[in-house]
Amino acid sequence: PNSEENIAVNFKKQHPELENTEAYDDLTAFVHSIQVPRKILLMVNAGATIDIILNELTPLLSKGDIIIDGGNSHYADTERRIQNLDKKQIHFIGCGISGGEQGALKGPSMMPGGNENAYAKIEKYLTPIAAKDKNGKPCCTYIGRGGSGHYVKTIHNGIEYVEMQLLAEVYHIFHKMGKNPSEIATILNTWKNEVNSFLLEITIDILSTLENDEPLLNKILDKAGNKGTGNWATISSAELGIPSTLIASSLFARYISSFKDERTALNQIYQKKQAHLNLDNDTILQAYKLARIINHHQGFQLLNEASNSFDYELNLSEIARIWTNGCIIRSELMEGLVSILKSTTNILINDSIIDCLTDNKNSLTKLVVESVSNGLTIPCFSDALNYFNGITEENLPANLIQAQRDYFGAHTYQ
Numbered sequence: 469p470n471s472e473e474n475i476a477v478n479f480k481k482q483h484p485e486l487e488n489t490e491a492y493d494d495l496t497a498f499v500h501s502i503q504v505p506r507k508i509l510l511m512v513n514a515g516a517t518i519d520i521i522l523n524e525l526t527p528l529l530s531k532g533d534i535i536i537d538g539g540n541s542h543y544a545d546t547e548r549r550i551q552n553l554d555k556k557q558i559h560f561i562g563c564g565i566s567g568g569e570q571g572a573l574k575g576p577s578m579m580p581g582g583n584e585n586a587y588a589k590i591e592k593y594l595t596p597i598a599a600k601d602k603n604g605k606p607c608c609t610y611i612g613r614g615g616s617g618h619y620v621k622t623i624h625n626g627i628e629y630v631e632m633q634l635l636a637e638v639y640h641i642f643h644k645m646g647k648n649p650s651e652i653a654t655i656l657n658t659w660k661n662e663v664n665s666f667l668l669e670i671t672i673d674i675l676s677t678l679e680n681d682e683p684l685l686n687k688i689l690d691k692a693g694n695k696g697t698g699n700w701a702t703i704s705s706a707e708l709g710i711p712s713t714l715i716a717s718s719l720f721a722r723y724i725s726s727f728k729d730e731r732t733a734l735n736q737i738y739q740k741k742q743a744h745l746n747l748d749n750d751t752i753l754q755a756y757k758l759a760r761i762i763n764h765h766q767g768f769q770l771l772n773e774a775s776n777s778f779d780y781e782l783n784l785s786e787i788a789r790i791w792t793n794g795c796i797i798r799s800e801l802m803e804g805l806v807s808i809l810k811s812t813t814n815i816l817i818n819d820s821i822i823d824c825l826t827d828n829k830n831s832l833t834k835l836v837v838e839s840v841s842n843g844l845t846i847p848c849f850s851d852a853l854n855y856f857n858g859i860t861e862e863n864l865p866a867n868l869i870q871a872q873r874d875y876f877g878a879h880t881y882q
């Protein structure tokens with residue numbers, strides 16, 4: 469009871485590369501085997517499991533030991549754990565890790581946050597595990613105090629949700645234009661020259677995958693799940709007063725998808741006409757470029773506000789740098805942002821971005837108009853356009869909102 473007999477030992481036997489490691493099924497024996505100050509990396513499911521393990525582990529530890537949580541934990545939980553363990557003079561580092569299964573094998577992007585002196589003691593163990601950027605530097609950097617590492621990972625995931633949703637909307641548009649998955653893969657393959665990213669590459673692979681001579685994608689149920697980080701990113705954006713509209717839309721698009729039965733029933737009532745989309749490849753590509761810039765702009769604006777509000781002192785350019793390899797949102801755009809974010813937190817004022825948005829705005833408008841008038845749902849594309857139109861408008865109708873608030877609630881106005 470309460471022990472995982474031989475699980476670790478058997479796992480080790482199956483993996484010859486683990487020859488020089490030791491495997492334990494007893495926590496006390498494991499803890500006693502490590503040099504002090506101990507450095508322990510936990511890779512377990514976020515949530516209650518972490519607290520259960522900490523309760524078992526902490527009594528076995530000594531002052532100065534360091535625990536690293538490499539899961540997708542909520543940053544507030546990380547703050548709480550840091551404070552609790554601090555009383556015992558044990559350090560807790562919340563380390564966002566991105567890269568999925570491939571990252572685990574080839575090197576992930578790592579976002580460690582917490583006590584800086586404790587980080588200095590573990591840096592030499594983390595950086596060799598991490599992926600390397602174009603210049604050979606590790607995609608791992610000290611993020612900041614408290615739960616900042618997990619906060620930054622949460623916003624990474626928010627940006628990830630949007631990048632995935634935009635590609636899903638591109639697929640939806642091409643599908644409604646009558647193209648099959650392998651034809652869409654062929655088109656997206658030509659996009660690599662201009663907008664390459666890890667997510668574009670895997671999407672092309674997915675679209676090309678056949679199962680018994682049929683596109684695998686056609687057999688996958690259209691209900692998207694989630695494990696919470698997109699939800700936390702959306703809540704944080706609302707709490708901090710930053711309009712990360714695309715993160716919210718990508719999350720809600722997953723929620724809408726989850727109502728499959730309701731959608732099917734309502735589709736019988738509100739039947740849709742056959743779509744006739746008058747869009748060409750270039751228009752869709754240009755619209756996609758613009759929407760991705762808005763996504764990254766909103767994500768970094770959110771990080772910037774969190775940095776100010778929580779005193780994280782985030783270095784946005786360094787964050788972009790460690791996101792250029794290993795992680796799910798690595799892309800050529802991210803590589804360009806490393807230098808842009810050195811001089812501004814608002815990428816919309818950078819000259820090359822200004823040119824790109826000015827050139828591609830008509831395409832985004834055309835894509836939204838065509839899609840919406842044909843009954844398609846493209847929430848991230850349309851929110852990108854609405855955000856762009858709003859953030860670039862000097863005179864908004866918010867004067868009327870102020871007058872209404874004052875009328876019924878004496879809220880006053882300027």
Ligand code: 6PG
Pocket residue numbers: 540565566567568625628693694695696697698795796
């Ligand atoms: C990563 C991923 C990873 C995981 C998330 C995805 O950066 O490696 O983000 O952390 O796949 O759980 O979130 P959802 O399960 O909510 O899509």
